[in-house]
Amino acid sequence: MMEIKNNCSYRDSSKDIWLSQILLERSSLGDTKNNSAKKNLNSAKKIFFDLRARVKKTTEYVMGGNIREVLLPIAVLFFSVMNVSAGELDILTEKLVEKNILSHIEAQIMLDETRQAVAGEITAGMSYAVPKWAQMMKFKGDLRLRYQYNNKNGSVNRQRGRYRLRFGAESRINNSLKVFFGLASGGNDPRSTNQTMDASFETPDIRLDYAFSQYAIKPWLTVYGGKFQRKLAFCQLSDFLWDSDINPEGISLTSNKVMRYDFDLFLNSGWFVLDESNSDTSNPSMSVIQPGFQWDMNDERKLKFAVAYYGFNDLKGDSLSHSRLTNSLSGGKLSYDYGVFNPSIEFSFEDFENTVIPYYAVFAEHVRNEKVSKNNKGNVFGFAIGNKKVEKQSQWQLKYARRRLEKDAWLDTFPDSDFYGGKTGVKGHELILEYALVDNVIFGADYYNTQNISGIKKTEDLCQMDLKLKF
Amino acid sequence: MKKYLILLISAGIIAAFGVRAFSGQEMLQIKGSDTLINLVQRMAEVYMEKNPGKLIAITGGGSGTGIAALINKKCDIANSSRLMKAKEMSMAAGKNVKPKRVVLAIDAISVIVNTDNGVNKFTKDELGKIFRGEIKNWKELGGKDIPITLYGRQSNSGTFVFFRGFILKGDYSSKMRRMNGNAQIVSAIGKDVSAIGYVGVGYVKNLKGGKISVAKVASRQGAQYASPLSLEDVKSGKYPISRPLNQYVNGNPKGIVKDFIEFELSKEGQKLVENEGFFMIPDEYKKFNKKSAGI
Numbered sequence: 083m084m085e086i087k088n089n090c091s092y093r094d095s096s097k098d099i100w101l102s103q104i105l106l107e108r109s110s111l112g113d114t115k116n117n118s119a120k121k122n123l124n125s126a127k128k129i130f131f132d133l134r135a136r137v138k139k140t141t142e143y144v145m146g147g148n149i150r151e152v153l154l155p156i157a158v159l160f161f162s163v164m165n166v167s168a169g170e171l172d173i174l175t176e177k178l179v180e181k182n183i184l185s186h187i188e189a190q191i192m193l194d195e196t197r198q199a200v201a202g203e204i205t206a207g208m209s210y211a212v213p214k215w216a217q218m219m220k221f222k223g224d225l226r227l228r229y230q231y232n233n234k235n236g237s238v239n240r241q242r243g244r245y246r247l248r249f250g251a252e253s254r255i256n257n258s259l260k261v262f263f264g265l266a267s268g269g270n271d272p273r274s275t276n277q278t279m280d281a282s283f284e285t286p287d288i289r290l291d292y293a294f295s296q297y298a299i300k301p302w303l304t305v306y307g308g309k310f311q312r313k314l315a316f317c318q319l320s321d322f323l324w325d326s327d328i329n330p331e332g333i334s335l336t337s338n339k340v341m342r343y344d345f346d347l348f349l350n351s352g353w354f355v356l357d358e359s360n361s362d363t364s365n366p367s368m369s370v371i372q373p374g375f376q377w378d379m380n381d382e383r384k385l386k387f388a389v390a391y392y393g394f395n396d397l398k399g400d401s402l403s404h405s406r407l408t409n410s411l412s413g414g415k416l417s418y419d420y421g422v423f424n425p426s427i428e429f430s431f432e433d434f435e436n437t438v439i440p441y442y443a444v445f446a447e448h449v450r451n452e453k454v455s456k457n458n459k460g461n462v463f464g465f466a467i468g469n470k471k472v473e474k475q476s477q478w479q480l481k482y483a484r485r486r487l488e489k490d491a492w493l494d495t496f497p498d499s500d501f502y503g504g505k506t507g508v509k510g511h512e513l514i515l516e517y518a519l520v521d522n523v524i525f526g527a528d529y530y531n532t533q534n535i536s537g538i539k540k541t542e543d544l545c546q547m548d549l550k551l552k553f
Numbered sequence: 554m555k556k557y558l559i560l561l562i563s564a565g566i567i568a569a570f571g572v573r574a575f576s577g578q579e580m581l582q583i584k585g586s587d588t589l590i591n592l593v594q595r596m597a598e599v600y601m602e603k604n605p606g607k608l609i610a611i612t613g614g615g616s617g618t619g620i621a622a623l624i625n626k627k628c629d630i631a632n633s634s635r636l637m638k639a640k641e642m643s644m645a646a647g648k649n650v651k652p653k654r655v656v657l658a659i660d661a662i663s664v665i666v667n668t669d670n671g672v673n674k675f676t677k678d679e680l681g682k683i684f685r686g687e688i689k690n691w692k693e694l695g696g697k698d699i700p701i702t703l704y705g706r707q708s709n710s711g712t713f714v715f716f717r718g719f720i721l722k723g724d725y726s727s728k729m730r731r732m733n734g735n736a737q738i739v740s741a742i743g744k745d746v747s748a749i750g751y752v753g754v755g756y757v758k759n760l761k762g763g764k765i766s767v768a769k770v771a772s773r774q775g776a777q778y779a780s781p782l783s784l785e786d787v788k789s790g791k792y793p794i795s796r797p798l799n800q801y802v803n804g805n806p807k808g809i810v811k812d813f814i815e816f817e818l819s820k821e822g823q824k825l826v827e828n829e830g831f832f833m834i835p836d837e838y839k840k841f842n843k844k845s846a847g848i
Contacts, residue, residue, distance in 0.1 A: 179790060186790025187837040190797070194636055198654075201639035257646065301649045340626045343582045378627070381584075381612040440733075474708055475727060520727060 171196065223249035224552045228276070235540040243279040248291060258298045262310070266291035271404060273325040273499035292329045306334045306352075316350045316372050317388045319426045319445045321498040322462040322485055328496060330354045332367075344378035348388075356394075356402060364396035386428045394420040394493070406494040408505040410457075418490055419453040432470060441479075442467040449491050457507070457536075460487035464512075472524055473552075478517040485509065488535065502532040502542055509535055522552040581609045581809050585619015585632035586711050587734045588660060588753035589798055592829040593632055593817075599825065600816050607809055613734070616711030623801055624650050629810050631801040634660065634711030634753065651804045653846040656797040657817055659832035661754040661781030662716060664768040664794075665739065669746045672696035673768045674778050677720060677793055680770065683749060684716070686726025691747065703729035704738045704750030715796055716751050739765060753798075754781045758830030770794060784832055797838065798831065805847045814848055 374388030510532030
């Protein structure tokens with residue numbers, strides 16, 4: 083490390099060099115008009131000349147063959163303080179190689195170490211070249227354009243143009259604590275962020291989609307609080323029980339421990355508020371506990387298993403907002419309590435060498451409301467083939483699921499709102515195809531064929547064609 | 554009843570969290586770069602012959618896959634043909650993983666074409682234009698009047714990332730065919746007269762016969778064309794597309810990790826590097842490894 087006589091650290095000396103150069107330039111333009119500025123200039127000159135003497139001494143050191151130890155800090159200084167682009171540093175090192183000051187290998191080492199050092203500074207929020215906020219915050223979002231067609235027995239066929247905008251930010255407060263928030267289009271239905279094109283180009287609402295804090299107590303133990311993304315709180319293989327737009331509110335503790343290379347244990351738990359009334363002390367809530375494991379049977383085969391128990395409190399005799407009114411009711415209030423047992427399993431196979439079908443998976447879930455003796459079960463079975471994620475150009479996935487959800491197996495406030503309107507007492511099939519046209523632009527087609535289980539049979543066909551753009 | 558069963562399973566898992574990861578036989582898990590996989594597999598075979606009772610498992614998936622596995626503590630060593638990105642360093646810090654880099658070998662990324670092509674010399678700038686899709690026909694380079702077919706790697710490949718940053722300075726053409734590994738690229742180019750691709754030198758140095766021609770590359774117009782097969786050209790920098798091949802470990806290596814890496818860097822290990830078609834690390838990188846990981 084280079085140090086200057088007044089024992090400043092390397093970092094301080096780099097700022098001093100920059101400051102002293104700026105002051106010296108200004109002095110030559112007659113910019114110093116007062117005593118304190120002159121004092122600053124004199125001390126800057128002292129630092130600069132001191133540094134120049136050091137460089138001279140260093141040149142002698144260089145001739146002794148220790149060029150890398152000298153030039154690396156200069157390169158990092160140059161790169162991070164002077165806001166030099168990577169291309170300019172490449173040109174500099176190329177010149178040094180041409181002049182035989184550096185060997186090609188030394189130049190390569192210096193460039194690599196500089197890049198890693200600067201990347202490390204940005205990671206730690208300590209870079210001078212990148213604004214602080216840009217180091218501490220990340221943004222992401224997506225826009226979905228949709229054509230939707232509904233054909234339901236006994237109803238007028240419906241065609242709609244719809245769109246969805248989501249935008250989110252993540253801010254790091256310190257190494258353990260982060261804050262997240264997201265905005266989305268749509269109305270107050272927790273199961274939809276879609277906006278239908280209607281009402282003479284009326285300007286729609288933007289709502290708070292999620293807002294929560296994340297605190298990493300240990301690398302394997304995290305607590306969330308607020309309105310957070312559901313995938314953080316519990317493991318879900320499908321939208322059988324939970325619509326993908328739902329973000330629960332409450333507190334969640336999740337843990338994930340790598341027992342050995344091929345075996346992870348996890349335990350998700352949480353307590354969530356379903357409703358609150360200032361005139362009633364019995365406010366409905368939900369608690370969850372979900373242990374599970376992931377076993378990497380080999381590099382290609384993975385098995386994931388989890389079993390959840392959802393305990394609901396103060397539901398019987400109450401009613402929930404956004405209910406589809408398909409659970410058993412007495413006088414408009416829920417007739418039963420709910421205590422739901424939900425095991426789920428997924429087996430997947432991923433082969434990097436296979437260019438045709440690099441991934442396939444089969445999955446199944448079962449649900450049973452322990453508080454009720456009839457119409458209390460449900461299950462879903464499905465498979466997926468193609469690529470595990472559809473993000474990069476030409477990646478694709480075809481997914482099929484068949485499900486059945488009885489009337490009181492689960493609360494009708496939560497299931498996928500596109501599957502027979504999100505009701506319970508339903509069964510049917512879903513087929514999804516996704517294809518990435520270019521990176522982060524995905525075409526999707528989703529088809530539902532559904533019907534009610536009891537009463538007069540009514541079927542519904544729903545077809546959605548999507549263009550998703552991620553940014 | 555089921556509620557109590559779940560609580561019991563949960564209690565068992567909580568107890569298990571306090572248990573150290575169980576291990577039987579001394580084992581080393583290595584994941585990552587497709588460029589490095591054959592070399593490291595060969596080294597592991599020789600090491601295991603010398604050290605019965607020690608087991609080394611190696612899989613590919615690309616540099617990105619290996620680094621992700623190291624961050625998630627799914628492997629002991631991540632093979633990587635590129636440096637870690639800032640995002641990966643941030644994730645590692647969040648999971649209390651302290652990556653240390655060791656340089657194992659030198660690679661010269663080789664641009665390959667079909668021998669029936671007629672064009673086998675390029676400048677760096679021309680390669681950038683070809684792979685960005687700006688030069689679309691071989692006739693623009695003095696070759697046959699046939700459209701250029703591009704072969705490259707998937708985005709989780711370190712070679713993909715390195716080539717994009719070092720040669721393209723932009724995005725790949727959307728028409729580039731993305732192959733899963735170096736071997737697939739070599740195979741494809743051998744069958745396609747219009748093809749051009751890039752692979753690690755280890756995949757072409759020992760090729761005999763076949764329809765693959767290894768192109769010479771100049772750093773700029775007017776500079777000397779150099780071959781990736783020449784140690785002198787690679788070491789001097791005359792061949793402009795060379796890079797270190799790396800292994801990342803979590804913290805300063807200990808136990809079997811340290812023992813295996815020391816073997817890789819020994820004379821015997823470096824001889825295997827040469828046999829597999831790559832170049833041994835020069836003294837500058839030996840000093841780097843000492844400083845970086847204490848090896």
